[in-house]
Amino acid sequence: MVLIVNGNDYAYELEKLTSSFYKEEAVKVIINGAMKDGTEPSSEMLSELPSVEIKTESNLDFTKITAIFKGADLTEIVETEEGSFIPCSLASSPDSLELHCAQLLFKVLCKATSTTPGFGLLTGIRPSKLLIRLMEEKGENEGVDYFKNCFFVSDKKTRLTLDVARAEESIMKSSTPDSFSLYISIPFCPSRCSYCSFVSSAVDTVTAKKAFGPYFENLLKEVEYTGELAKKAGIKMRSAYVGGGTPSTLSAEQIEKLLKTIRDSFDMSSCEEFTFEAGRPDTITRDKLEACFNASVDRISINPQTMSDEVLKLVGRKHTAQLCVDAYNMAREVGFKNINMDLIAGLPGDTLEGFKDSLMKVIALGPESITVHALAYKRSSDLDYSSGLFSESRNISAMVDFANDALYDASYIPYYMYRQAKSVGNLENVGWCKPGFESKYNIFMMEECHTILACGAGAVTKLKQPNGSNITRIFNFKYPFEYNDKFEEQINRKKAVLDFYG
Numbered sequence: 001m002v003l004i005v006n007g008n009d010y011a012y013e014l015e016k017l018t019s020s021f022y023k024e025e026a027v028k029v030i031i032n033g034a035m036k037d038g039t040e041p042s043s044e045m046l047s048e049l050p051s052v053e054i055k056t057e058s059n060l061d062f063t064k065i066t067a068i069f070k071g072a073d074l075t076e077i078v079e080t081e082e083g084s085f086i087p088c089s090l091a092s093s094p095d096s097l098e099l100h101c102a103q104l105l106f107k108v109l110c111k112a113t114s115t116t117p118g119f120g121l122l123t124g125i126r127p128s129k130l131l132i133r134l135m136e137e138k139g140e141n142e143g144v145d146y147f148k149n150c151f152f153v154s155d156k157k158t159r160l161t162l163d164v165a166r167a168e169e170s171i172m173k174s175s176t177p178d179s180f181s182l183y184i185s186i187p188f189c190p191s192r193c194s195y196c197s198f199v200s201s202a203v204d205t206v207t208a209k210k211a212f213g214p215y216f217e218n219l220l221k222e223v224e225y226t227g228e229l230a231k232k233a234g235i236k237m238r239s240a241y242v243g244g245g246t247p248s249t250l251s252a253e254q255i256e257k258l259l260k261t262i263r264d265s266f267d268m269s270s271c272e273e274f275t276f277e278a279g280r281p282d283t284i285t286r287d288k289l290e291a292c293f294n295a296s297v298d299r300i301s302i303n304p305q306t307m308s309d310e311v312l313k314l315v316g317r318k319h320t321a322q323l324c325v326d327a328y329n330m331a332r333e334v335g336f337k338n339i340n341m342d343l344i345a346g347l348p349g350d351t352l353e354g355f356k357d358s359l360m361k362v363i364a365l366g367p368e369s370i371t372v373h374a375l376a377y378k379r380s381s382d383l384d385y386s387s388g389l390f391s392e393s394r395n396i397s398a399m400v401d402f403a404n405d406a407l408y409d410a411s412y413i414p415y416y417m418y419r420q421a422k423s424v425g426n427l428e429n430v431g432w433c434k435p436g437f438e439s440k441y442n443i444f445m446m447e448e449c450h451t452i453l454a455c456g457a458g459a460v461t462k463l464k465q466p467n468g469s470n471i472t473r474i475f476n477f478k479y480p481f482e483y484n485d486k487f488e489e490q491i492n493r494k495k496a497v498l499d500f501y502g
């Protein structure tokens with residue numbers, strides 16, 4: 001796909017929008033006759049199809065924007081919107097002209113690809129953040145109208161975003177300048193799922209076996225040290241999250257030791273939510289659940305991803321749907337009253353009917369929250385996109401739409417939402433919950449409400465300016481072996497927490 005931009009500086013945004021329609025290919029961009037690196041485009045590229053051109057021409061009175069799409073079959077897919085005149089007063093605001101260019105490009109691409117993304121021309125990660133800002137600036141009604149009409153967001157996605165914004169609001173407001181949340185990373189899993197792009201290692205590999213023991217000991221040291229830093233900085237813990245990977249890859253004794261270290265290192269009297277992402281059902285046992293429950297973990301995740309045994313096998317998860325139900329029932333018996341379950345729309349080998357069946361089975365179990373992700377195409381995963389096992393993006397879109405309707409019908413509310421750049425069809429990942437079970441950590445983290453202190457390989461500490469919006473990041477080493485080898489350096493980096501809080 002070739003994007004040609006002439007007469008304006010909006011190539012970056014227009015490229016993002018074009019890429020959202022052409023996920024599986026790199027968009028080549030020609031700006032005012034040159035490639036992004038300043039070189040001249042080749043003659044082949046100039047004649048490559050499909051291509052789309054956005055051209056702006058201004059005189060004293062008007063700016064004219066033209067969008068021209070050229071495809072392989074010119075008679076079918078050429079769309080020209082010549083004569084889209086915009087009054088000078090409107091176009092004189094750079095934002096307006098950019099918005100009009102994006103609107104025209106969106107209309108042409110919808111026609112050319114026969115798709116209409118529900119989030120319109122929004123390409124950002126957090127639509128609810130934009131909506132909250134618009135409502136603050138313009139008032140609720142006008143803000144919602146602007147969101148819907150200027151960005152071409154569908155009625156359903158507008159309602160979804162508005163509900164998320166409302167659910168987030170009170171939790172976001174409860175965050176104070178001295179709040180922080182804790183994240184602990186366990187980047188090990190029983191086996192690697194084919195769709196995974198995370199740096200998690202399967203525990204049975206030689207490298208993982210070697211790294212696992214030292215990693216656990218170093219992690220405990222980092223937790224202790226981070227606890228000292230939090231106390232010195234005078235900040236208060238609001239939520240804690242042990243995630244991965246699959247934290248339940250640890251033995252019951254290790255879980256007990258890790259949770260005790262967290263409790264001993266931090267003042268948890270102000271912590272309102274403590275989540276342990278048990279994750280894969282093939283790692284969950286009663287003694288591990290009891291270790292979590294006895295350490296005051298009050299929210300756990302048990303993630304089926306799909307309730308089809310066939311799809312589970314295809315994506316490399318070594319458990320059955322029944323094992324997931326058993327783990328869920330066991331967690332209830334142990335006493336957990338807040339359980340989340342994750343599902344993914346668009347897994348290889350899954351169908352719309354299969355996805356509907358999975359969702360209805362999970363709803364029937366009655367967990368307090370259900371998170372529905374749309375599959376993201378990432379090169380760092382092991383997925384074979386040429387396998388012919390993938391659903392078309394419109395099918396995945398239908399899965400997500402079905403989930404949204406079914407979850408509303410089952411009285412779940414959407415409380416947090418984000419979109420991944422590579423998600424198929426530009427779809428959303430949404431956390432749904434029974435009212436009152438909104439995960440605070442997910443909202444604090446997603447909306448960047450306050451500092452996140454993070455421990456373990458691949459974890460990123462985000463220091464949020466107490467009365468501002470700037471964020472300073474401290475990156476931990478990505479892989480467990482690196483984290484072990486450079487542990488002292490890792491700890492030294494963390495000292496920046498105290499510098500930050502003065």
Ligand code: SF4
Nearest residue numbers: 189192193196200245
């Ligand atoms: S369980 Fe999660 S983190 Fe582990 S391999 Fe599968 S998708 Fe990746």
